[in-house]
Amino acid sequence: MVDIIVCVKRVPDTSEAEVIIKDDKRAIKDADLTFDINEWDNYAIEEAILKKEALGGKVTVIGVGGEEVNEVLRRCLAKGADEAIRLTDPAFDGSDGYAIAKILSAAIKDLQYDFVFTGAQAGDDSYGVTGQMLAEILGIPHATMVTKVDINNGTARIRRELEGGLEEVDEINKPAVFCIQTGLNEPRYVSIMGIRKVSKKEIPVKAAADIGISADEVGEVGSMVKLEEFSIPPAGELAEMIEGTPDEAAGKLAAILKEKGAF
Amino acid sequence: MAEIFVLAEHRQGVIRDVTFEMLGEGKKVAEALGADLTAVLLGSGVQDFAEKLKDWANKVIFVDDPKLENFNAEAYQKVLSSLISERKPVLTMIGNTSFGLDLAPALAVELKMPIATDCIGIEVDGGKVKVIRNIYSGKINARMSFRDDATQYMVTVRASAFPAPESAPGLGGAVESVASPLTEEIDYKKFIAYEEAAVGEVDITAADILVSVGRGIGDVENIPLAEELAKVLGGVVACSRPVVDKKWLPKPRQVGTSGKTVKPKLYLALGISGAFQHLAGMQASDLIVAVNKDPKAPIFSVANYGIVGDIMKVMPVLKDKITELKG
Amino acid sequence: METEIAENDFIQRYDLYGCIQCGKCTGGCPVSLKSPLNIRRLVNEATLLDPSEAAQGKADLIGDCTTCETGTLRCPNGVKPSEVVIGIRGVLIEQGEMPQTVQEALESAFTKGNPFGRAKNKRAEWAADLDVKNIADGDKADMLYYVCCEASYDPRAQDVAKSIVNVLKTAGVDFGILGNSEVCCGSEMRRLGEEGLFEELAENNMAQFNDLGIKHIVTTSPHCFNALKNEYADANFEVQHYTQLVSNLIDSDRLKFTKSVDKRVTYHDPCFLGKQNKVFDEPRNILRSIPGIEFVEFDRSHEKSLCCEGGGGRMWVDSESDANGRQSEVRVRDAAEMGVDIIAVACPFCMLTLEDAVKAEELEEKIQILDISELVNQAL
Ligand SMILES: Cc1cc2nc3c(=O)[nH]c(=O)nc-3n(C[C@H](O)[C@H](O)[C@H](O)COP(=O)(O)OP(=O)(O)OC[C@H]3O[C@@H](n4cnc5c(N)ncnc54)[C@H](O)[C@@H]3O)c2cc1C
Numbered sequence: 001m002v003d004i005i006v007c008v009k010r011v012p013d014t015s016e017a018e019v020i021i022k023d024d025k026r027a028i029k030d031a032d033l034t035f036d037i038n039e040w041d042n043y044a045i046e047e048a049i050l051k052k053e054a055l056g057g058k059v060t061v062i063g064v065g066g067e068e069v070n071e072v073l074r075r076c077l078a079k080g081a082d083e084a085i086r087l088t089d090p091a092f093d094g095s096d097g098y099a100i101a102k103i104l105s106a107a108i109k110d111l112q113y114d115f116v117f118t119g120a121q122a123g124d125d126s127y128g129v130t131g132q133m134l135a136e137i138l139g140i141p142h143a144t145m146v147t148k149v150d151i152n153n154g155t156a157r158i159r160r161e162l163e164g165g166l167e168e169v170d171e172i173n174k175p176a177v178f179c180i181q182t183g184l185n186e187p188r189y190v191s192i193m194g195i196r197k198v199s200k201k202e203i204p205v206k207a208a209a210d211i212g213i214s215a216d217e218v219g220e221v222g223s224m225v226k227l228e229e230f231s232i233p234p235a236g237e238l239a240e241m242i243e244g245t246p247d248e249a250a251g252k253l254a255a256i257l258k259e260k261g262a263f
Numbered sequence: 264m265a266e267i268f269v270l271a272e273h274r275q276g277v278i279r280d281v282t283f284e285m286l287g288e289g290k291k292v293a294e295a296l297g298a299d300l301t302a303v304l305l306g307s308g309v310q311d312f313a314e315k316l317k318d319w320a321n322k323v324i325f326v327d328d329p330k331l332e333n334f335n336a337e338a339y340q341k342v343l344s345s346l347i348s349e350r351k352p353v354l355t356m357i358g359n360t361s362f363g364l365d366l367a368p369a370l371a372v373e374l375k376m377p378i379a380t381d382c383i384g385i386e387v388d389g390g391k392v393k394v395i396r397n398i399y400s401g402k403i404n405a406r407m408s409f410r411d412d413a414t415q416y417m418v419t420v421r422a423s424a425f426p427a428p429e430s431a432p433g434l435g436g437a438v439e440s441v442a443s444p445l446t447e448e449i450d451y452k453k454f455i456a457y458e459e460a461a462v463g464e465v466d467i468t469a470a471d472i473l474v475s476v477g478r479g480i481g482d483v484e485n486i487p488l489a490e491e492l493a494k495v496l497g498g499v500v501a502c503s504r505p506v507v508d509k510k511w512l513p514k515p516r517q518v519g520t521s522g523k524t525v526k527p528k529l530y531l532a533l534g535i536s537g538a539f540q541h542l543a544g545m546q547a548s549d550l551i552v553a554v555n556k557d558p559k560a561p562i563f564s565v566a567n568y569g570i571v572g573d574i575m576k577v578m579p580v581l582k583d584k585i586t587e588l589k590g
Numbered sequence: 591m592e593t594e595i596a597e598n599d600f601i602q603r604y605d606l607y608g609c610i611q612c613g614k615c616t617g618g619c620p621v622s623l624k625s626p627l628n629i630r631r632l633v634n635e636a637t638l639l640d641p642s643e644a645a646q647g648k649a650d651l652i653g654d655c656t657t658c659e660t661g662t663l664r665c666p667n668g669v670k671p672s673e674v675v676i677g678i679r680g681v682l683i684e685q686g687e688m689p690q691t692v693q694e695a696l697e698s699a700f701t702k703g704n705p706f707g708r709a710k711n712k713r714a715e716w717a718a719d720l721d722v723k724n725i726a727d728g729d730k731a732d733m734l735y736y737v738c739c740e741a742s743y744d745p746r747a748q749d750v751a752k753s754i755v756n757v758l759k760t761a762g763v764d765f766g767i768l769g770n771s772e773v774c775c776g777s778e779m780r781r782l783g784e785e786g787l788f789e790e791l792a793e794n795n796m797a798q799f800n801d802l803g804i805k806h807i808v809t810t811s812p813h814c815f816n817a818l819k820n821e822y823a824d825a826n827f828e829v830q831h832y833t834q835l836v837s838n839l840i841d842s843d844r845l846k847f848t849k850s851v852d853k854r855v856t857y858h859d860p861c862f863l864g865k866q867n868k869v870f871d872e873p874r875n876i877l878r879s880i881p882g883i884e885f886v887e888f889d890r891s892h893e894k895s896l897c898c899e900g901g902g903g904r905m906w907v908d909s910e911s912d913a914n915g916r917q918s919e920v921r922v923r924d925a926a927e928m929g930v931d932i933i934a935v936a937c938p939f940c941m942l943t944l945e946d947a948v949k950a951e952e953l954e955e956k957i958q959i960l961d962i963s964e965l966v967n968q969a970l
Pocket residue numbers: 015016120121145476477478479480502503504505506517518519520521522523533534535536537538539540541544554555556557560572573574575
């Protein structure tokens with residue numbers, strides 16, 4: 001049996017989309033952006049459900065944010081999570097990774113769990129700190145960039161991804177936080193029918209007061225870092241663009257490669 | 264005098280590049296802050312490293328302890344929190360690496376010190392430290408400052424964001440050994456072993472020409488298109504990480520921070536957006552050509568030549584044209 | 591809306607007792623020759639077994655069906671074999687048995703409103719320089735031009751959207767698009783077996799059409815056309831395929847040709863326009879009206895038109911049967927024998943599969959695949 005809490009975030013997909021900065025330079029325009037569960041979290045929830053399916057136990061998902069977060073929480077429920085909790089309070093707005101970790105820890109500290117899984121980072125602000133900070137606040141160990149989790153009684157044997165194709169094997173006692181790296185499983189599909197089946201399941205909403213955290217510990221005031229402004233990265237020395245139809249461009253490129261002695 | 268800490272990162276007997284990149288940048292920041300630059304080194308039997316680092320910093324302090332032989336964030340955290348509490352550096356710089364990210368965020372919380380991760384720029388503005396972070400798939404830079412009441416800061420620095428100086432600036436710092444505060448082994452988190460990702464049939468690091476495909480290749484069925492192109496060029500196929508995640512190509516083909524670092528004569532990036540983890544593994548290539556549907560894909564900022572277009576259309580034609588030109 | 595599959599409601603849902611196992615469906619099935627899929631047997635199994643048993647081991651096989659509805663057309667008793675295929679795919683989807691490409695297409699349609707994983711805020715990029723009204727942005731127009739995901743994102747299919755825009759403008763039609771707010775019609779999602787996702791997309795689309803007071807829609811793709819016309823519940827708008835509209839424009843002299851296209855042209859009937867909606871004459875009327883075109887028919891035309899295998903979710907599923915040749919290749923070889931210069935198409939899927947086949951058969955020098963709207967444009 002293993003009880004796992006998974007922290008999930010809803011993020012805009014900006015991999016291909018045009019990203020436009022708002023006039024106040026402190027946010028991006030999200031009108032035409034689409035949102036989804038953070039890619040890393042998607043692997044985290046899958047791993048938790050796989051562990052539950054193998055060992056028994058319970059999976060609880062937690063998300064911070066407004067009602068729109070339900071979308072992501074519902075999908076996690078449909079995938080096989082047992083319960084979802086949404087942490088919502090206007091005071092949470094503007095939280096950095098540290099403030100989010102405080103919010104999560106306030107909600108998690110009273111729950112029953114063996115492990116907490118988070119994504120190794122989020123695709124929007126890329127802080128990559130939430131899980132580690134959460135662990136520190138909860139007073140338990142953690143590991144980041146986790147690419148394999150084997151749970152045996154109270155101990156987990158994990159792999160961490162290092163740079164250059166090297167991995168590290170560690171052993172960690174429960175309770176612990178694992179920040180999950182992509183690629184360690186194959187996240188499942190949930191059909192809309194599956195999501196509809198859980199649409200009636202209630203997702204409790206908790207505000208700052210409900211989890212015993214004061215407004216000055218969260219949001220911008222409770223954060224470590226403050227955003228000054230966004231800008232578009234300087235283009236650097238941009239590539240020379242080869243114009244034309246695919247055929248023409250490929251032809252020109254072939255000529256350039258020949259001239260450069262590539263073949 | 265005020266002090267800046269740079270935590271030296273080393274693994275399997277090698278000081279990692281990010282250390283020198285941080286020391287290079289740290290020197291500039293130290294000057295702007297009127298502070299000394301101190302390299303901090305933790306490990307077992309690392310005296311030699313300390314000697315090596317002394318020309319890079321005004322001071323090298325090292326903690327030598329068998330319990331620090333392999334990196335363990337828990338042990339490192341204990342040692343560093345004691346060092347930082349005692350010496351109160353204005354700024355502590357740690358690599359934004361697998362090692363640094365396992366360590367720094369929890370350390371910062373313990374010390375109640377504000378931290379900014381994954382920084383690509385560090386500025387000193389009126390005595391205050393500000394950072395630039397690169398977010399939203401590399402499309403936005405965010406300038407961030409720290410909590411107003413902060414007097415000490417921690418940053419993790421993106422690998423390759425700053426160039427390492429060609430040679431040590433010859434600071435000739437004093438080397439100081441500090442006793443380890445660790446009293447016992449950490450028993451709840453243990454390092455077991457390093458494991459190399461399996462070596463595949465091809466060694467992409469040895470190839471002169473790499474035809475590298477990203478998520479834009481769309482499907483495993485399309486990999487042969489890239490293989491054919493590689494064949495006429497006399498190169499081999501490499502890829503970005505999603506391609507490995509999807510099991511379209513084996514792990515040893517992956518270029519980037521969690522894959523291989525390559526430096527071929529020609530790197531053809533097809534349907535790769537150019538996330539920094541990918542760029543880090545290939546930007547030193549002699550000639551980079553990128554083909555991507557998205558004219559704003561960050562890959563174009565490191566490429567020498569670019570084509571905005573569909574790789575599915577470009578790959579076959581390019582293959583034919585090259586075959587033609589080869590005669 | 592509950593669409594839960596009960597124990598064995600396949601029989602009722604698809605009226606399977608009507609099946610007399612005559613085998614006419616299999617006899618006409620275009621993929622039965624090259625793939626092990628036997629549609630008669632499949633319907634039989636769906637009658638005798640419960641849905642999950644009927645689906646067992648079918649994951650690959652079922653991928654072969656293009657839902658062209660030849661079987662439906664041929665059935666003497668009104669059974670719809672391709673709906674049974676969709677039902678079984680639905681069971682497989684619920685069990686999570688699907689190729690990764692399908693999973694990604696479904697997820698993308700759900701989160702991004704298109705099955706190609708493309709950014710929503712780039713959907714209308716193709717129209718950036720065209721000065722087209724955007725109804726979703728508040729512009730008023732008599733007619734909505736519903737572009738289709740394929741024509742919005744695929745560079746080749748974008749040419750079709752651009753030529754349709756030009757044709758409509760030339761004829762003085764008052765139309766607009768939805769820009770980045772257009773969302774997938776869900777037709778292909780339904781055929782991949784994701785009925786729930788189809789319903790979700792349909793509901794979102796209906797809500798948007800209603801909000802904007804849209805009464806008249808014209809589509810690029812026969813697939814969108816079919817879905818909007820026959821599968822959207824409570825639709826209170828009129829929908830036309832663009833060939834219907836353009837044929838009218840020609841007949842009412844609103845569109846006049848000034849140039850001649852001196853080519854030998856045949857027409858490939860899209861299943862979703864021809865077989866499934868009996869729109870046979872309008873595309874032909876357009877082609878015959880274009881000065882200079884020498885129009886010839888495929889031997890297999892109208893109801894008997896050979897499916898190109900691009901629809902019914904096949905865009906995301908590779909069929910093992912493709913090793914035995916593709917129908918699109920048969921089609922272009924036939925056309926080559928007929929000595930035509932151009933195969934005219936009226937569907938983005940047909941366009942892409944046939945263009946591929948032209949390359950595979952190395953007929954690029956001989957045969958061109960052009961959308962009817964592109965031919966119209968050439969003659970304006
Ligand atoms: C700790 C860590 C380590 C990592 N290590 C690595 C690593 O070693 N290597 C690595 O590569 N990544 C690594 N990543 C992942 C990295 O952040 C990116 O997610 C990844 O590099 C993106 O790969 P991509 O460019 O192939 O895909 P995407 O970012 O999805 O980009 C796909 C691109 O293809 C283009 N495209 C799509 N279709 C077509 C088409 N038909 N024709 C032309 N263009 C098309 C799109 O415009 C887009 O730009 C790591 C991440 C983390 C957190």
